[in-house]
Amino acid sequence: MKERILAFIENLGRIDSRIVYALVFLATAIPLIMNIRIPMPVSPEVKSAFQAMDRLKPGDVILISTDYGPSSAPETQPMLEAILTHAFKKDLKVLLMTHWRFEGLIMGIQGLDKIAKKFGKEYGKDYLVLGYRPGVTAVMIGMSKDFRNIFSTDNEGKPLDSYPMYKEIAGDDGILNYKDIKLLVGLEAGDAGNFWIMIVNARYGVPMIMGTTAVITPEYFTFYQSRQIEGLLGGLKGAADYEALLGISGFASRGMVSQFAVHVLIILLIFLGNLSDIARRFRS
Amino acid sequence: MQTTLPVLLTFIMGMFMIAMFFMPQFANAESLATRWTTIIWGFALALGVDSLLLNHFRKIRKGGTQAIHSAGLIIAFFVTLFWGFYSWWKIGNPFDARSSFLWMFQYVYLPLDSTMFALLAFFIASAAYRAFRARSFESTLLLIAASIVMMGRVPLGGVVFVAFFVAFMILVGVYFLYESSKYVGIDRFIRMIVGLAFLGTILPLFYPEYTKAFANFIPGLADWIMQVPNAAGQRGIGLGLSLGVIAFSLRILFGIERGYLR
Numbered sequence: 001m002k003e004r005i006l007a008f009i010e011n012l013g014r015i016d017s018r019i020v021y022a023l024v025f026l027a028t029a030i031p032l033i034m035n036i037r038i039p040m041p042v043s044p045e046v047k048s049a050f051q052a053m054d055r056l057k058p059g060d061v062i063l064i065s066t067d068y069g070p071s072s073a074p075e076t077q078p079m080l081e082a083i084l085t086h087a088f089k090k091d092l093k094v095l096l097m098t099h100w101r102f103e104g105l106i107m108g109i110q111g112l113d114k115i116a117k118k119f120g121k122e123y124g125k126d127y128l129v130l131g132y133r134p135g136v137t138a139v140m141i142g143m144s145k146d147f148r149n150i151f152s153t154d155n156e157g158k159p160l161d162s163y164p165m166y167k168e169i170a171g172d173d174g175i176l177n178y179k180d181i182k183l184l185v186g187l188e189a190g191d192a193g194n195f196w197i198m199i200v201n202a203r204y205g206v207p208m209i210m211g212t213t214a215v216i217t218p219e220y221f222t223f224y225q226s227r228q229i230e231g232l233l234g235g236l237k238g239a240a241d242y243e244a245l246l247g248i249s250g251f252a253s254r255g256m257v258s259q260f261a262v263h264v265l266i267i268l269l270i271f272l273g274n275l276s277d278i279a280r281r282f283r284s
Numbered sequence: 285m286q287t288t289l290p291v292l293l294t295f296i297m298g299m300f301m302i303a304m305f306f307m308p309q310f311a312n313a314e315s316l317a318t319r320w321t322t323i324i325w326g327f328a329l330a331l332g333v334d335s336l337l338l339n340h341f342r343k344i345r346k347g348g349t350q351a352i353h354s355a356g357l358i359i360a361f362f363v364t365l366f367w368g369f370y371s372w373w374k375i376g377n378p379f380d381a382r383s384s385f386l387w388m389f390q391y392v393y394l395p396l397d398s399t400m401f402a403l404l405a406f407f408i409a410s411a412a413y414r415a416f417r418a419r420s421f422e423s424t425l426l427l428i429a430a431s432i433v434m435m436g437r438v439p440l441g442g443v444v445f446v447a448f449f450v451a452f453m454i455l456v457g458v459y460f461l462y463e464s465s466k467y468v469g470i471d472r473f474i475r476m477i478v479g480l481a482f483l484g485t486i487l488p489l490f491y492p493e494y495t496k497a498f499a500n501f502i503p504g505l506a507d508w509i510m511q512v513p514n515a516a517g518q519r520g521i522g523l524g525l526s527l528g529v530i531a532f533s534l535r536i537l538f539g540i541e542r543g544y545l546r
Contacts, residue, residue, distance in 0.1 A: 013413075013414075015413070017410045020406075020409055020410045020413055021406045021409075021410065023409075024405055024406050024409045025406075028405070038439035038440055039439065040438070040439035040440075040441075040503070041500075041503050043437075043503075043507060044507065069397060070393065070394040070395075070397040070398050071397045071398055071400065071401035072401065073394075073398065074398065103389075103393075103397075105379075106379060106386070106389060109379065113381075133322055134322065134325040134326060134328075134329060135318070135321050135322035135325040138317075138318040138319075138321030138322050138325070139318070139322060141314060141315075141318045142315060142318035142319055142321075142322065144315075145311065145315050149315055149318075149319060150318075150319070150322065155379075156377065217510075218510065218514045218515075218518055219518055219522075221510055221511055221514060221515040221518065222515050222518050222519045222522060224511075225511060225515050234510075235437075237437045237438070256438060256439055257439065259438050260438035260439055260440060260441065260444075262405065262409070263434040263435060263438050263441070264435075264438075264444050265409065266408070266409050266412055266413075266434070267431050267434060267435070267444075267448060269409060269412060269413035270412050270413060270416045270427065270431075271448065271451070271452075272413070273412075273413045273414065273416065273417065274416075274417055274418055274427075275455070277417050277419075278459070
């Protein structure tokens with residue numbers, strides 16, 4: 001009897017990979033299809049990011065850098081939409097750019113168009129898309145004197161200073177640079193965020209918050225602790241927390257239940273694998 | 285001359301960039317240099333495309349089972365390129381909402397890229413199931429910390445963690461009690477006490493208020509793990525990396541490291 005129980009437990013560690021894949025698929029798909037939402041406590045670093053945005057006054061300018069691509073969009077796109085919702089609710093002026101992957105610009109424009117339409121915001125008056133420039137640190141340093149050093153035109157090829165928003169935010173000297181930016185929002189899937197912090201925060205003192213994919217979030221906690229960044233949205237949970245603080249229920253809140261189901265499944269699988277290992281050692 | 289000139293150029297430009305970083309008097313020169321850098325980056329992208337295409341053309345020429353993938357890449361590259369140019373010619377901007385190129389991006393490229401990344405979840409689940417074993421103190425610690433963070437960052441994670449905790453404690457407790465039957469005297473007594481201690485840890489959880497407090501404690505514990513032990517480790521790695529980068533950069537500037545010239 002004992003031998004049979006041990007053999008059964010040992011077999012729990014030999015589930016076919018295809019069954020594991022099917023379980024992961026079901027754990028992801030079912031909560032998304034059923035649209036289940038469960039509230040959860042908000043992380044302090046997200047609360048801090050929310051407060052940094054909330055402190056801004058109407059007309060203040062935020063610069064959003066969408067340094068990600070479609071592969072990381074399920075995590076970062078809800079962050080962008082939540083932050084834009086907050087920004088337009090507060091009547092902030094939004095500048096959007098990227099310097100990591102060109103696709104980031106397209107993802108950014110899609111998010112911006114969607115949320116701007118919802119709030120009736122106009123291109124050139126309430127928001128501007130600077131575009132994509134490769135060069136990372138060179139772009140950041142180049143923008144320090146005048147954004148037009150790097151972005152002489154916007155993404156549509158028109159001179160930046162031809163827009164009413166530019167004239168409004170650039171001030172009397174007609175120069176737009178980091179001094180005019182009240183908060184920088186870096187949505188990051190790679191290491192471009194490190195350079196924003198090392199160059200633009202450390203050298204030019206621009207306050208910033210970061211939204212990062214879950215994989216690179218641990219790296220950014222050091223910057224959050226040293227207050228080089230005012231807040232941090234880590235992975236889908238970060239986006240869901242921001243949505244919760246805004247009182248909206250978007251894709252991130254919906255996706256959290258899928259994430260919960262997959263996490264539980266993975267821990268259960270690890271548990272079964274270890275149980276099977278113990279049984280194997282007993283038998284041998 | 286072939287080596288001396290690039291090394292000399294690297295040294296001069298490197299020193300110039302360092303001086304510009306620390307001396308505000310050079311602000312205009314820095315601005316010009318950064319504009320040059322963005323232009324060089326543009327050429328680097330063109331070089332990247334050239335290298336990618338040459339490499340895959342070479343693979344097709346060589347033949348073999350991989351050649352079909354290289355052909356797929358080259359066809360996809362040119363289809364995308366010409367489609368982009370076509371939309372540019374037709375609409376004026378390939379990324380305009382009316383452009384068919386944007387349609388291709390939205391309904392072909394975006395799902396493909398997302399799918400590639402999403403496959404990771406399946407492989408991670410399968411790999412964790414097969415390979416994540418608590419065989420040493422370090423791996424057990426990693427397993428526990430990972431479970432707490434995974435459960436602490438999802439809704440209801442604390443409640444599920446309590447269930448796993450109870451199952452784990454029962455398992456370990458029963459294991460020690462079973463082991464005790466193989467020993468006699470003090471050895472048996474110690475194992476029985478350890479087994480009962482493990483089982484005893486779950487007794488408070490029969491009271492709902494304790495279970496609730498424990499479940500609520502997990503998200504806080506996950507935040508603490510991220511902000512204290514994780515940040516400490518990351519900071520150490522960051523400092524080590526930065527020192528390494530500084531040392532390596534100095535080696536390049538002084539011409540000791542010349543690997544980039546090959």
